[in-house]
Amino acid sequence: MKLAILGTGLVALKLNEYLKNDGYLADIYSSRKNKKFLDYKELENNEYDVVFGCLDGEKTKEIYPKVKAKIFIDNSECFRLNKNCPLYIAGVNENIINKETKLVANPNCVAIMLASFLMPFSKAFKIKKVIVNSLQAVSGMGQKAKDYFLMERSDFEYFDQDVTPRFSLNGELIQILDNVIPLVGEIEKDGISHEERKISEELEKLIPNIEVATMCYRIPVLNGHTASLHITLDENFDKNKVLRFIETKLNIKYIEICSLKESLKNSEDIYATRLKKDPYCPYGFFITLMSNNITIGAAYNSYRAFKKYEESNKIL
CATH class of the missing domain: 3.40.50.720 (NAD(P)-binding Rossmann-like Domain)
Structure with a gap:
């Protein structure tokens, strides 16, 4: 071939x-x-x-x-x-x-991870709304950004923590090391970033009649994206039933407490962790997903x- x-x-x-x-x-x-x-x-x-x-x-x-x-x-x-x-x-x-x-x-690297969970889940449980906060690795910006980030690490180690900023935000140079940037992609007229819009629109194409709101953050991690989800269903639910569905019906590995570094040990798997009910919303729950953005994404x-x-x- x-x-x-x-x-x-x-x-x-x-x-x-x-x-x-x-x-x-x-x-x-x-x-x-x-x-x-x-x-x-x-x-x-x-x-x-x-x-x-x-x-x-x-x-x-x-x-x-x-x-x-x-x-x-x-x-x-x-x-x-x-x-x-x-x-x-x-x-x-x-x-x-x-x-x-x-x-x-x-799809977008975050959308792939989310859809791997939400598409099969939405067939078993009626979803009303999903709120996503994504924490995205530097490698998602490409090889040059990865190189810049490694230079920042080198600056910190060899130049008495004096880091030369190499990334641009709002026309100014900033560093990503020891920093969190509440923006991925350019902000559009309505205040939504291009990355946030892509994730929402692609998920809505994959799962009709679903509402997805997103906030994307760039974090000082070389590889691996994390997404914190709040999912609202249309009725009350049994947390154990949700957990059993995740463990038996999804191509996702559930670990009660899982770090991003642990999830990257196998770059061909998506990991889920921290499933918990929302104490103020009987129809809602939180869950966190993690995966390698270069491979899975x-x-x-x-x-x-x-x-x-x-x-x-x-x-x-």
Whole structure:
């Protein structure tokens, strides 16, 4: 099978690792001048079975018309809200991919984690509203941000805690080390950030008639996203029944008390922790989800989409 990956960032490299471990060699396209990579100018001259998009939305819009492939599996926001493009959640809505599928998108990295819980849960329990607070790792901003964060750590250790700020917020340079930024993405006119809007809109596409309100924070962690959820149902419920459902029906590992570092030991799993009823809302409960944003939130989901497509086509 002939495969190609567009991009050479964190997600692209991890995806390529999955493919290589499975015995596949993919052509990798990049704007970087490197003999290991192909130039995007060559893309329209080559045909593929599967092309993976690991670029941002604007770059994807520019490059996609050159793609000649049986299926395009995209990680950007470019096609997510397109009514003709399904959003794929590994282990949840596998049936959206078949041998006729031409285009499929990964949701936002936080939305994948949330949908893995909410989609099956909403079929067993009627959800009225979900409030999400996401705590998002620095690697979610890409390789350059990851490098900057490691430089901040180095500054702290070797320059008597004198950290040079390298990140931009409202036109000013700030540091992320020892800091919490109550914003991910640009703020839009209504005060909602672009990241918050993406998560809500993508979940509403995946789960019709659900209300999702989000607040996103950037935290000084290299890898791993955390989401604290408050879920309101339409009737009173038994906490033990909810817990049994999570433990037996979801592709999620529940641990009563789980740290982010512990959850990252297995980068192909989503973890849930701290299930508790809301003492002031008999229909509500809290729960926390954790996962690796590079794998669960992007590369591993793309790889699983590829494996489902391969299975549907019975290509050996």
